[in-house]
Amino acid sequence: MAKTLAQKLWDAHVVRSAEGEPDLLFVDLHLVHEVTSPQAFEGLRLAGRKVRRPDLSVATMDHNVPTRGGVRAADDMSRKQMEVLTENCRREGIPLHQIGSRRQGIVHVIGPELGLTQPGMLIVCGDSHTSTHGAFGALAFGIGTSEVELVLATQCLPQKRQGDLAVNVTGELPVGITAKDIVLGLIGRTGTSAGQGHLVEYRGPTIRGLSMEGRMTVCNMSIEWGAKAGMVAPDDTTFSYVEGKPHAPKGAAWEKALDHWRSLTSDEDAHFDGVIDIDAGKLEPHVTWGTTPAQVVPVTGRVPSPRSETDERALRYMDLLPGTALADIAIDRVFIGSCTNARLEDLRAAAGVIQGRRVHPKVRAMVVPGSTSVKRAAEEEGLDLVFKAAGFEWRNAGCSMCLGMNPDILAPGERCASTSNRNFEGRQGSGGRTHLMSPPMAAAAAITGHLVDVRELL
């Protein structure tokens, strides 16, 4: 029977299948970070259990690391959480990329960088943006702390079968339009929950034309429209990204892996429960105006009239009036970072807009590379100099202001142009107001001091 890519990946990981029970799936890679793991390790210890496969687990510190000043700049509770992770990893033999080390970074940035994220794998992490790794043709999804404990103990996860959705993107991306605009535009159409219970495959010539970074941005935000996982079938773009990475297969193993990876596509007559078509040629730069990622409009538009109580609540929180032109909204802060948009290509795109310009005097802007490796690579190209010359702060790697669990937060009432993934109330700091957009759009906002169509600056 014809199968989708998602079902092929699922079937390849079934350890045990029984009527009336969820499938038991094997986890190829378990990514661990400081915030959602302490209770899981403690549960193991209390039950006298050990980590089954420390060789398939890797940990990093990202959510609450300060992006300047090192571990000393962290508050007591954050430092304690980092210490607990260090001790748990030491005891269980799990490699840890801790703050200050060469490979430290956001968990969803370092997996691909290290070559640990490969096509065909099943990857989990106690973090909802684990869908990012689907960009490699992997099945990847976020789990809760009890499931983290279960995976640590057994390397398996019982999971109910999911449906299949396809998002088919065609048309050439116009100048100034990025992968972020594809996914924001998509979520604006589907709403916050249309993906629930489904594995999503992003396909079509426009997706094929995206770099791995762009594909990661799209897959990263799958959770924002409720999908269990998002993925892209691997192709030559994928293979050349993986090749030569530290943990990538080498020599004869590479050839064998490649043979297998080339089979990871949806069969031609595979059935999807739903197909969403997007014409990328008609896309404009998108900006959120509300407090869910689905409350989004093209930057050329206006704040819409509320259609629901949720909309009214969002307008109140964001302190916006319907009918206001997006371009008339002044901002206080700019954040370029997060697992959605803090890879080298994202920083290059932002730097391209900033080159030779200055950050608006009323704006405080910062760049937080997704990983220490991204930071190094950017510095080798001189991107740090471009940002610093323009007046941006150039920080160390971490989740930073995406979720405000560290010293990088908005003050109450501050308005931020952000390349992150969530504009929920208080997400970037209690009372803070977030507008989501692409890196070039955030860079443009930093320069003009208000939301602006980046195409005016190109």
Added chain:
Amino acid sequence: MQPVKLVTGRMAPLDLADVDTDQIIPKQFLKRIERTGYGPFLFYDWRARGDFVLDRPEYAGASVLVAGANFGCGSSREHAPWALRDFGFQAIIAPSFADIFRANCYKTGLLAVTLPETQVRHLIDLVAEDPSAELTVDLQSQQVRGEGFSYHFEIDPFARECLLNGLDEIALVERHDANIAAYEKGRAAWLPTVR
């Protein structure tokens, strides 16, 4: 986990859609390394603004939260159901839940019950009119019952079994150790290890 069979008690209404886990338990409380003690921080920012519905005296001590669609969207933090449990809720009824949140609820022994929008609306109207109205969520018979009505709900049969019997899911999976070992033997040699 303690078995969960029946929840009987009063309701509290939270008539909002898309309530995300950042609202349920804001990030500054995720720095704790314990599984308990999150109750005081539930909906922290909303409660700090004053006159939050859950702080009204008539809803004090409610054990069933009735909420809008897509409840628990956003982050995978299990701290969200931990906080709801600690606060005193044993069941949540909504037209839909985010997938990870619902899974986390089951692991925490919190009954996440999906009912159609019209029935949820009835419950919200009912509790607004009579905050003392009692409700029973019966997992065995898959029913939500109150005076003069009874609604059937669907739930994943395996999750139901685990909740009813208070099963330790890790122990359940460990019973399949032979299958896991066999699977491990057959894995492709090129797959990466972190060593």
